[in-house]
Amino acid sequence: MKWVLIMLKVHYNLTEITNTHYLRKMVLLERKLFKNTLEELYQFDHNLKFTLLIDNEDVIGFLLYKEHEIAYDIYKVAIKEEYRGKGLAKDLIKDLFTKDIVLEVNLENIEGVKLYESLGFTKYANLQGYYDGKDGVKMIRSFNG
DSSP states (O other), rough: OOOOOOEEEEEEEEGOOOOHHHHHHHHHHHHHHOOOOHHHHHHHHHHOOOEEETTTTTTEEEEEEEEEESSEEEEEHHHHHHHGTTSSHHHHHHHHSSSSSEEEEEEEEEEHHHHHHHHTTTEEEEEEEETTEEEEEEEEEEOOO
């Protein structure tokens, strides 16, 4: 028997979120998957936006980004492990295909690099030692494809 994921995709400005239940769930997922936290990013930038993937009142994934006039900067993409492989991260990122998109990724995150390349991102700058001594890369996807 096949099951269908029924979920809600919700877009927020970080300063406008009123549902603290979802914010707590997002922070828990983030702390499980990332070393640096939302609180650290928020100290430097109050204009962050995010999209939550919600399934049965649980945050199963999110996209954290900043919108500029001509481009988006992606800061984090997260999907709970048991929901991976269903195209959810691609779906989140494709919502931003209205402008150029820039991101940075740890080169040891092979799945992440492959995901971004499959979406048309190209590497354009090496980031030597950027991730606690581990190399990263800047990637871009032009709006024109």
